[in-house]
Amino acid sequence: MSDTTRRKAQETLAMVEEVTGTILPDPNPATAIVPLDQADAGLGAEITRRMAELDMSDTNSIVSFGSRAQAELQTISQAMLTDVRNKDVGPAGDSLRNIVSTIRGFSVSELDVRRERSWWEKLLGRAAPFAQFTARFEKVQSQIDKVTEDLLGHEHKLLKDIKSLDMLYDKTLAFYDELALYIAAGEAKIAELDSTTIPAKEAQVQAAPENDQVIKAQELRDLRAARDDLERRVHDLKLTRQVTMQSLPSIRLVQENDKSLVTKINSTLVNTVPLWETQLAQAVTIQRSAEAARAVRDANDLTNELLTANAKNLRDSNKIIREEMERGVFDIEAVKQANADLIATINESLQIADEGKARRAAAEAELKKMEAELRDTLASAKARKTGLGDTAGTAVPRA
Incomplete structure (x- = not known):
């Protein structure tokens, strides 16, 4: 691992400790919807203000009822999706698997400097075992550097995602509470229509002159249709609130997974990768020492062979010389x-x-x-x- 990557990993450690040290609250929002007649003054005022957004004569007002609460949540969600689309994200788990595969693919059997090359290796001109091992070590080292840089990039992205998910959780929770207000406002409006507005309109139809009864009856029908549209809209808001409530623990679960993965990545960068590199460096050093010891042994063997050969040559030469010295001029x-x-x-x-x-x-x-x-x-x-x-x-x- 390069010094730059190691320094960045140490700098990120503080951020990781800050994120992982924060205990996420349990996603347990209030599920009860407080009706208008049971709400306190402040909550009642909020429900009444949302009731005022309804115009029963405007279909768009009914259809879009409650959609304003989702606008800010959509802004946060779209920003996160845009960030995901714009960045080159590969699963961090794949990078961890890649680095493990790289280390496992590093064959220790290649360290045997005494292994003779096969005739096929000699034919192809392959390097001697130790030279091949050294080249493989350099390749593994470059792969480790690349994977560690990828892991560091994933770590930064996951930290950013965790903070973004916090914002998304807060906005989703606010949207969940806002939906409760809109549902209470819609139910209060429906109750008002059923108890006051529609009976009053029915009375108007009954009291209207005969030539105006058709128009008044159509107005009553439109009012009842708007009331049914509002009821369906409130039902959709209830379903949306239920789905929103289910998304809250999902967001927390993703955050917990990201925190665990960030912790694992940082531990790999700070502890595991340097340990791997140390072990690989030791393996190379040990083999270089073994190669040097073998060279010393070969030198010693050569010295012994020379001494033995010289002693034998001296004995043979001495015998010949002495025999010639002891001979007469003529036999x-x-x-x-x-x-x-x-x-x-x-x-x-x-x-x-x-x-x-x-x-x-x-x-x-x-x-x-x-x-x-x-x-x-x-x-x-x-x-x-x-x-x-x-x-x-x-x-x-x-x-």
């Missing part, structure tokens, strides 16, 4: 292998040399053999040329 196994390979190489070289020597000796013997064969062949070829060779006598005889 004995490598020297032994190299010596064995060298001996094998020498032996192979001697073997290959012996084999080559044998192959050369065999080749030399083979060469000597081939040389002897070649020499013998050449010698044989020379003997054939001289005819002394082994082929003599073998030539083909001439034909």
Whole structure:
């Protein structure tokens, strides 16, 4: 709730206490109508003055009899209706329900910062749980501010309505009493007509000449019709007075309801809304503390992991380094292998040399053999040329 709204609510508190502290009197008006012959001097004068408003020869005078008393009441009622039409009024109860719905819609489960976002939330790019909660909190705060301003406006309107209903009650009560005077005046006039005026007119009709009796008889008939109209008008005034009497407790009931609602609204503005805001602020602070604690825990876990990893790396490195330090320039196994390979190489070289020597000796013997064969062949070829060779006598005889 903004500071301005809070200040206005505190300022309105005095008005609310003044209105709610006023005890409304019970709407129990006097129901008896005092006849003219039983009224005291002052009341009798008022009844007589209203009787004087009647003109039995004027129909409008009978029809409008008692309507002047309602004029001021109509002015007050029309002013209230105009005020209702001109102002933007929504039920204050709806505003209370809206603010309750807003608070209830604030999901505390969103405060769980350890909750992993679903794949759907990640796909839609939704904010992390705490970021989403913070945004929701700001939205709820703005909604609370708006509803509290609406409630403050309803409170002012209800206070004005309560005072207007006081005026309406006083005017309605005055109208109720005024109707009693008009009813008493009408009944007194009817009694006067029945006991004096109409009998006198009947006597005039009887005493009138024959040529004037028709006119006098019509006047008597008109007088009797006016008397019946007045009787019906008085009956309507009695019904109006009964309805007016029923409206008095209705006005008080509306006032009591408005006073209760004003008290509830002011209590909500002054006490409940700040309490809600305090609780919401605490929720945010608690979650921020939890988030900070989690960050500290993660940092500590990282430190421990680094220490453990470094110790393991140091152990592994130290082992490798120490092993290398303790090794000789050449490993004995490598020297032994190299010596064995060298001996094998020498032996192979001697073997290959012996084999080559044998192959050369065999080749030399083979060469000597081939040389002897070649020499013998050449010698044989020379003997054939001289005819002394082994082929003599073998030539083909001439034909």
